[in-house]
Amino acid sequence: MQRLTKKRSKKAGLPPGTLVHIGDRKKADVKIAVIDYDESNFYEKEFKSVEECFIFKERPAVTWINIDGIHHIETLEKIGDCYGIHPLILEDILNTDQRPKIEDFGNYVYIVLKMLYLNDKGNDIVSEQVSLILGENFVISFQEGLEGDVFNNIRERLRSGKGKIRKMGADHLAYSLIDSIVDNYFIILEKLGERVEFLEEKLVSNPTTDILQSIHHLKREMIFLRKSVWPLREVISFLEREDCALIDKTTRPYFRDVYDHTIHVIDTIETFRDIISGMLDIYLSSISNRMNAVMKVLTIIATIFMPLTFLAGVYGMNFKYMPELEWQWGYPLALLLMLMIAAVMLLYFKRKKWI
């Protein structure tokens, strides 16, 4: 399960703009991958130090700098200096405990998103924060670098030059990155949907105790997912509306498309939540039902055998003068009486529809 809070406390009391990394530190080094392209040219390289890629800044082609591993504070500071990024934004990039948000500084836009995976077991949703800085002719993306990313298709498309992507500007690249992150949510929803359906079937056929655990786990997963996706709605809605100078008019329909997808994701999450809370109701009812069944068995047994045992007890008493005991047919008659009592009881339960 996800940890509920990150160790954000270590930042408390520091002056604003102090760069402190909050999150799980990756062991490997920082990877800086640069792709620089326009319709006719394409250049791709991985750099060791961040200064090497500042040469792309002045060139008119679109530059995509992807930084994998944000814990290296020095790198971040240099980029911030070169591209004139506000210190509070640098602080936010380092702090992986952000909700998705967007900030428009006029000459660049800062976007925070959550890239979601299912972990290896397929049980838990793992979240990785992706920060994007969209400028006039560049996009800088920051990843935590915990796992791979979902951008390989975009790299491939850029290399091959197929589709529109090479013909369009940095805003379209930003759109592509956001789109592939949102598309990935559908994969997670599919997996979760399968799990919901699996639990629903199991709930009907054989409601065991650990189903409750599974339902609760799924519910928490949904709370987590919702928290990651819900604010996205506002983020993308901001990009789609008229008021952002860096987004070209032709790119807007694309953002509207991502917006629709986001709404769809949110809708599906809410549907899942509804269904999961319905499952809890069913689980509780089925417990009560089974308790009922158990109680009925107990009651039937007790109601039949208690009178019989009493009768046997009566004829086991040691009174001197008990005429029945002397009768020739006493014993069979007593057995017959017992049989009749049992039959009457069973009939009563039959009529009450307990058996």
Place this chain on the structure above:
Amino acid sequence: MQRLTKKRSKKAGLPPGTLVHIGDRKKADVKIAVIDYDESNFYEKEFKSVEECFIFKERPAVTWINIDGIHHIETLEKIGDCYGIHPLILEDILNTDQRPKIEDFGNYVYIVLKMLYLNDKGNDIVSEQVSLILGENFVISFQEGLEGDVFNNIRERLRSGKGKIRKMGADHLAYSLIDSIVDNYFIILEKLGERVEFLEEKLVSNPTTDILQSIHHLKREMIFLRKSVWPLREVISFLEREDCALIDKTTRPYFRDVYDHTIHVIDTIETFRDIISGMLDIYLSSISNRMNAVMKVLTIIATIFMPLTFLAGVYGMNFKYMPELEWQWGYPLALLLMLMIAAVMLLYFKRKKWI
């Protein structure tokens, strides 16, 4: 029950505007039916290939192209080229996992709706996506082609030339199509309403375990229905308001009418949800009540027979000196004592209103 998610994942990572069919593929061929009409003329034909119907584009009469079966991507591409439809829209037409929405591109409007049926057994709601493209003098409708459609009445009205429909433009045709889809929701609500009432009566007369299943099923049905209808509100509200150039002023009252119907449908769904959640409460209470009844039977039996059995046990003890055993009237007296104990117990239960 509806599957919770569609295989949308196969689209993840593809460039925007890539045409991939998401949904259940129909075996049969694509059917292209064209109706071209104005007040005095009427022309209707079914075409094999889509190119044949492009001749209607330049003519002033209203053209309705109905395409049954959207899995044939080539057909879609040709229509998109001919009518200048945005690639993202073509992508949306193919993706049957859309929520109802509307997009206004100035010279045409794209509308997605859900056509709902009850399946053959009458248990489950089946949904088919209908996409409409409304232009100056044409309407193109795309259906998944899984089952028939609800447009036959409109075809009949067009053929006969009765009513206003032949005198008015493409916007009125679009209205008619949407109206017949929304009208069909009422039929489904009627059926579901009957089922709700049936369950309510059964709940009172004989609350069995499978009622819980039925309630849950109905609840999920409602979640599904709601998800299909709720966004429609916004769609039609958009058409009714001032800001869509393709909708004539005289058609607006008609859209307001459909809007009212949609609100009515949503209202009814919410009412059903309220009632269904009330049924769950009743079900749970009735389980508790029956448990109570079972427990009372058990307690009454145990409370009566345990003291009696104990008494019989006492007089079954083998102590040498037990004066009662020697008495002439010992046995009848013991029986009398037992009878009295039972009577006292019964009186106690009577006073407690357990019997």
Place this chain on the structure above:
Amino acid sequence: MQRLTKKRSKKAGLPPGTLVHIGDRKKADVKIAVIDYDESNFYEKEFKSVEECFIFKERPAVTWINIDGIHHIETLEKIGDCYGIHPLILEDILNTDQRPKIEDFGNYVYIVLKMLYLNDKGNDIVSEQVSLILGENFVISFQEGLEGDVFNNIRERLRSGKGKIRKMGADHLAYSLIDSIVDNYFIILEKLGERVEFLEEKLVSNPTTDILQSIHHLKREMIFLRKSVWPLREVISFLEREDCALIDKTTRPYFRDVYDHTIHVIDTIETFRDIISGMLDIYLSSISNRMNAVMKVLTIIATIFMPLTFLAGVYGMNFKYMPELEWQWGYPLALLLMLMIAAVMLLYFKRKKWI
């Protein structure tokens, strides 16, 4: 209980503006009652055919045409023709499955309301749809004609000429009609309030099983009431605001007054809903409490008599060498032991506050 849905399906597929009556048909004939008045004149008559009352149309005095029984489609068509009413409005008048709404066509306003009664037994709320058409100098009201109406006071006031009503225009008449419908809601709320209080008291004194039925019934009643009243808020708020040309400035405070009443009705409904849902909680707790009481009785009895019976069983064993059996005081000692065990158990329950 109210039927959840009306047979609206018979309209599906018909062209818009087709006049189909949806609702319970009344056997009697249509009654057309006309009242024509200004400050000094008063004229009242009941007509057989609708054409006879068209002469009032051109006169400056205020005309109130009340039509009782809407199933006679021909009558409706003639009125529609004469007063220039949109076909969709005529359709809505016939369809008694409408939610309260208002539509402003500039030269007339169409208002739908629900007139509510308690049925003869006083159990169920019965609803009758009232449609009003307010024009420059006329009001046409359409009733289903299932029962009487709540307008007699207004007729009386018009006849007597007391109060302001004869001095003011058609808008004031419309206000009076709406006001008397809303005032009638208070009577229903009073009755329901009494029932809520009756159930609350019974719940405390003697919670039987059929209380659950009553609570559920009341809850459904509230859902029904709410559905009828909630949209009214918007309707009257529309009339009260500036933008309706047919409402004179001096009439506006009156509509504000009705608006306040409507809010009050809605408030009271919400309060009732809150209280009813609290009653369900209490009911469930009281079931659990009684179960607890039953269980305690069972446990006390079992816990006392099981050890005793066991002891009696031990001394009923037939071993050859059981020294206690031979003792002179064996039997009294055994009885004493049993008594002590019972006393200890009772003390234990006392300390546990079970008895």
Place this chain on the structure above:
Amino acid sequence: MQRLTKKRSKKAGLPPGTLVHIGDRKKADVKIAVIDYDESNFYEKEFKSVEECFIFKERPAVTWINIDGIHHIETLEKIGDCYGIHPLILEDILNTDQRPKIEDFGNYVYIVLKMLYLNDKGNDIVSEQVSLILGENFVISFQEGLEGDVFNNIRERLRSGKGKIRKMGADHLAYSLIDSIVDNYFIILEKLGERVEFLEEKLVSNPTTDILQSIHHLKREMIFLRKSVWPLREVISFLEREDCALIDKTTRPYFRDVYDHTIHVIDTIETFRDIISGMLDIYLSSISNRMNAVMKVLTIIATIFMPLTFLAGVYGMNFKYMPELEWQWGYPLALLLMLMIAAVMLLYFKRKKWI
């Protein structure tokens, strides 16, 4: 407990503006108290008839007419005539079943508030309606006159001439009246808060059945309180905003202060509601817990003694050939066996943490 509805029905059907008193009638007479003041002068008198105080109308000093007992309709009519108050407002003053509201008629403002008390036992909240009419240089306050009021402090302040109140206009007087009513809510909240805390403690230490009654009673009290206070928010927000001509700019911060208090009261009510609903959950859980405890005792007793009793029964059988019965050590061995069974059972329960 408060009655849920007032006898509003007796007004149904009467023409608007008809003066009918709705509420509990006070036996005593109407009291008319007039205070007339400016910075240097102060005049206070109680009048028998309302005409006597009309002389103050033309004078520039601020006049506060407080009318205690609204059932005297004639008095009301005369005031209405003299000060030109709309008949609908007079009707509202008489109808004590109003929600707090404000109406601005330009030259005067009508405000309805609820003055709340705890009754003598301190159990129930009693509500009294206060109507204020604020004009250019006068405030008329109408009370039901059921109990005293909360205005004594203001009278004292006016008499002594301390503070700002004598230097400011009628709007400040209205503010003072409203403020003292809202301040009084805090006293009620304090009392209810103490009761909530008392119940919480009792719930933990000794959850008896009548706690449920208390919780329910408190919950209803909250519903009632909320209904009285919630609309106040809008009322005072209206007075605080720019658009009321009778409120001077310097008085506005004072109304903002009352507004804050109102929000605070609402906040506290919502907090109480949250806590009370949490208490219900705890109560239900504690019932279940106790049931569990009872069941465990029963099960432990039954599980230990049933096998033992069976064993005793076996050796009580009368078969001719039962070798154990002849053994010298048969009886002690049987007892030992029984002891061992009991020990094993107890160990099992120990391991299961039942004892």
Place this chain on the structure above:
Amino acid sequence: MQRLTKKRSKKAGLPPGTLVHIGDRKKADVKIAVIDYDESNFYEKEFKSVEECFIFKERPAVTWINIDGIHHIETLEKIGDCYGIHPLILEDILNTDQRPKIEDFGNYVYIVLKMLYLNDKGNDIVSEQVSLILGENFVISFQEGLEGDVFNNIRERLRSGKGKIRKMGADHLAYSLIDSIVDNYFIILEKLGERVEFLEEKLVSNPTTDILQSIHHLKREMIFLRKSVWPLREVISFLEREDCALIDKTTRPYFRDVYDHTIHVIDTIETFRDIISGMLDIYLSSISNRMNAVMKVLTIIATIFMPLTFLAGVYGMNFKYMPELEWQWGYPLALLLMLMIAAVMLLYFKRKKWI
């Protein structure tokens, strides 16, 4: 646990602007600490009497007056006089039962916040009210002085002259104070998050009765936290938007940053609430589950031993003619029969999956 209400009642009836201290009185004296700085100068001193620090008022450097202990009313009055603060604001500063709010008086802004701590045991959240008055070149902060504060880092930063803080105006100082209060909320959330996770684990491994108490306690803590933080959103949103003249444009991004943090805190609180309410569901289910388990043990034991005991009872009867008793193999056969009955019962339970 927090007390639900403060003794606000002692203020009821007093004229507005009367200074009454509401809250827990600190024993120690009032401490007045002044820091006066600009980019190059820094002056810090603690004063005994408040008049001494009025000299800073006219100087252009930024002055921060921190007053620890608000119960000394005289001090407050003097400051109010000197800086021209509205009497209602002084009243609010004294009243520690405020919700967070902001009031803009043009030349100064009044802000109320809640500083939160965990108490020594780490169980309860303790709240201390902080009032800020932000003027052109000064900030006055009022603390209750119950415990230390969270401003030491800011003092240190001011002393050392590191960072931007000395270069910027009073608005940035106000931001820093607010920021350090909000940052402190994250520490509390971390602690509560750990407690939530601890309870979740315990709930799964060993759900004891006192977990319910803990959950309830945590829930109340959340209600309290939410009440303190929720209004903050509006406060900071006000500061961040365009309309406050005292906030410089360059400081606005910083307030946007605090705003994001506040939203994040609120989000986390809501997530915790969701999870806690899920825990209650699990707790209730686990009680039911355990009850089920207990019932099964009871039923199994009863169902096995009741028939056996009956059989033993039958052969313990004293009828003269009971042929089985005379059989050579009667006893072993009876035992065998008993064994078989027990086996059949066990098989039945096995098949029912009860054991």
